[in-house]
Amino acid sequence: MDYIRDLIRDIPDFPKKGIMFKDITPVLSDIKALRLSIDEMTKPYVNQDIDVVVGIESRGFIFGAPMADKLNAAFVPIRKPDKLPWKTQKVQYQLEYGTDSLEIHTDAINEGDNVLIVDDLLATGGTAEAACELVAKIKGTIKGLAVLVELEFLKGREKLNPYNVHSIVKY
Numbered sequence: 001m002d003y004i005r006d007l008i009r010d011i012p013d014f015p016k017k018g019i020m021f022k023d024i025t026p027v028l029s030d031i032k033a034l035r036l037s038i039d040e041m042t043k044p045y046v047n048q049d050i051d052v053v054v055g056i057e058s059r060g061f062i063f064g065a066p067m068a069d070k071l072n073a074a075f076v077p078i079r080k081p082d083k084l085p086w087k088t089q090k091v092q093y094q095l096e097y098g099t100d101s102l103e104i105h106t107d108a109i110n111e112g113d114n115v116l117i118v119d120d121l122l123a124t125g126g127t128a129e130a131a132c133e134l135v136a137k138i139k140g141t142i143k144g145l146a147v148l149v150e151l152e153f154l155k156g157r158e159k160l161n162p163y164n165v166h167s168i169v170k171y
C-alpha cells in the first residue's frame with residue numbers, strides 16, 4: 001500500500017488554517033494506483049452479497065461507482081442539500097462550527113438491501129455516521145464502510161461502531 005501512500009499529498013492549512021488536507025488527486029492521476037485503490041477497497045466485500053454501493057459526495061462517487069461495477073451492485077449517491085431532484089430523506093450532522101446535512105433519494109434502496117458505504121477519507125466520522133443514519137432511515141442493511149484514507153488519530157471509527165470499517169492507508 002506504500003505505492004498509494006506515497007502519492008497522497010499533504011496540503012497544510014486547506015481549506016482553512018489548522019487543517020492538513022490529504023490530497024488524493026495524484027492517486028486518481030496514476031491509473032495503477034487508482035485501480036489498486038478500487039481493488040483493495042472492494043476486496044473484503046466481494047462475497048458479502050452487496051446490493052447497493054452508496055457513495056458520499058463528491059470523492060466517494062469516484063471510488064464508489066467502479067466498486068459497484070466490481071460487486072455487480074447498484075450505485076446510489078448521497079449528496080449535499082438541494083442537489084437531488086426527487087423525494088429525499090435528509091440527515092443533519094454536527095460540524096466543528098455549525099451543522100451540515102446530507103440527502104438520499106427515498107426510493108434509492110429497497111428495504112433489506114445490503115449496502116456498502118464509500119468515501120475517500122474518514123476523519124472525525126461525522127459524515128460517515130450521517131450516511132449510515134440515512135441508509136438506516138430508508139431501511140438498508142449496512143454491511144460496512146470502505147474508505148481510501150483513515151485519519152486514525154481523530155477516532156472516527158469509534159462513531160461507526162458496530163459497523164465494519166475498512167481503510168487502505170492510515171495516518
Ligand code: AMP
Nearest residue numbers: 020021022121122123124125126127128
Ligand atoms: P469527517 O466527517 O470529519 O469524517 O470528514 C470526512 C469528509 O470530509 C470526507 O468526505 C473527506 O473527503 C473530507 N475531509 C475531512 N478531513 C479531511 C482531510 N484532512 N483531508 C481531506 N479530506 C478531508
